Amino acid sequence: MKNVKSSTKQLAFYSPKNINNARSFILGIPITVWLVLIVLVPVLLMFIMSFKQKSGYEILNVFTFNNYLEFFKNETYWKLLLKSFRMAFIVSIVAIISGYPLAYFISRRLRKFRNFFYMLIITPLWVSYLVRIIAWRTILGNRGLINTALLNLGIIKEPLSIFLYNQVSVVITLTYIAIPFVFIPLYTSLEKIPNNIIDAARDLGASEFNTFINVIFPLSLPGLVTGFMLSFIIALGDYIIPAQLGGNTGIMYGNVVWAQFGGAFNWPFGSALGFILFFIAAIVLIIAQIFGSKEGIFVE
C-alpha cells in the first residue's frame, strides 16, 4: 500500500496542475510585495516605534518599556480603555437587538423582494461614513430635530443639551454604523438553516417559540458571535464619531491615540496605545474565528 501511495505522489508531482503551480507562484509576487510592504512592515514599524522614547520634539532611538508602563501606571488611559470597552459592548448588544429580528424576518419570513430588502440594509455599510455623522449631529444637536420638535410641541421650553456631546449620542451613532455589520453574518447563518430541520421540530410538537429557542437560535450563534465581534472592534477603534458627537464625556480610547499624533506629538506613546488596540482586536478576531461563522470573516 505504501508503495502505491508514494508512487501516485510522484506522479502527481509531474502532473500539469503542479507545473501550473510554479507559474502561479509568479502571480503571487505582487500580492506578497503588497502584503509585506504596505501591511506588515508598517505594523512592524509601529511596534518598534512603541519602544522608543519621546524627548522634547525628538524621538530617541532607545529601547524602553516606558510607554507601556505609562499606560498601566496612569489610570486615565486604562480607565478610558475600560470605558470604551463598556461603550463598545453596549453598541454591540443594541446592534444585535436591532439586527437579529430584522435578519430573522428577512431571511426566514420574507418571500418576495428578499434581495432588495437585504441590499437596503447593507447599502449604508460602505458609503458615506461622514454623511451619517452629519445626519446624527443634525438630529441630536442643540438646535437639532429632536429639540425643535420638543420645543414646538411645548414639551420643553429651552433646548435640551442631553442629546448631543455625551456618551449616549456616541453610542447611538456607533450603533447606527454597526447594525449592517451585525446583520450580515446573522442573515447568512439564519438563511442557511435548512427548512426540514424546523419542520421536523414542529412535527415533533415543538411550539414556534420552542423551535426558535432550541433549534434556530443555537444554529445562528456563530453568526451572532461574528456580528458581535465585528461591531465591537468597529466601536472600540473609532475616533471620528466620539470627536464629532462625544464632547468631553463621550471621548473614547481612539481619541487619545489620535491626540498623540496630533497635538501631544508623542508618537512612541501613541504607537504603544495603538499596539494595545491592535492586540485587543487580534484577540477579538481570534475568538470570532474559533466560535464565529467562517463566512462572516473569510470570504471564500
Next chain:
Amino acid sequence: MRININKDNKTYIKNTINNDGNNINIIEDTTIILKERKKFKFSFLSFYSVLIYLFLYVPLIVVILFSFSASKSTVTFSDVTLKWYKELINNSGLVSSFLHSIQVSLTAVVAAVVLGTSGAFFIVRTNFPGKRFFMTLAQLPIILPGIIIGIAMLIFFINLRVPLSMLTITVGHISFTTPVVMFQVMSRLARLGRTYEDAAKDLGANPIKTLFLVTIPMIKTAIIGGALLAFAMSFDEIVITYFLTGSWTTLPVFIYGMMRFGLSPQIYAISTIILLLSIVIIFFMAKFTGTKAEELMVRK
C-alpha cells in the same frame, strides 16, 4: 375551497367539494388558533423591521431634505431651493478636493485590480503552506480598526522620509482597496473551479487564448463589482486618510474641516451628492457581483 371563520374563533367552516363533486360545508376546530398566532408574530416582526429601516434611513433623508431647504438654519424648512448646490461650484477648495478624491480613488482602484486579481489567482490556484495565515494577514487592512492602519502607514512614510502628499494618501488607500477586490475575485474563482479552463485547453486553446476567452470573461463581473465597491469605500474614507493628509486634502477630509464651523447647508448639499453617488455605485456593484451574502461580506 373557501374557509369561513366562526365568531367563537375555535371552529371554522370549510367549504369544499367532496368526492361526488357536490359543494359541502365541513365544520372543523383544529389549528386555527395556531394560524392566528403565527399571523400576529409575523406582523410584530414586520413592524419591528419597519422601525429599524426607519432608523437606518430617516437620518439620510434628513440630510437630503436639508440640502434643499432655503433657510440657512438647520432647524426650519421653509422653501425648496437649489442655491446651495450652485454655491458648491464656487467653493474652490471643495471642488479641488473633490477632484483630488477622484484621483486618489481611481489610482487606488487600478492598483487594487492588478494586485487583487493576481493575488486571488495565486491564493485560489496555488497550494502553499500557511495559506490560511496569508489570507488572514491580507484581510488585516479591512478588519482592523482604521486608526491602526493610519498610525502604521504614517510611521512607515515618516521612516521613509516621504512627505505627506497625494502619494501617501493613495498608498494608504491601496492598503484596503486591494483586499476588497481580491476577496471578490477569490470567491468567484473558488466557485467556478478550473473545469472550464481545462475544457478550453482540451479543445486546443493555448494558455493566452484561454486566459482572454475563458478565464477573464468569467471573472470580469467580479472584478468590476470589486472595483466599484473599492471605489465607493476609497472615495468616502476618512479614518486612515486623516493620518496621511498634509496640505493636499481629499473631499471627506475637506468636509471634516468645514464641519468644525458647524453644519451648513453647503455640507448638506455635498453630502447629498456623495450619498447619491455612492448609492448608484453600490447599485451597479450589486448588479455585477450578485447579492449573495458571502460575496458581500467585506468590511471596512
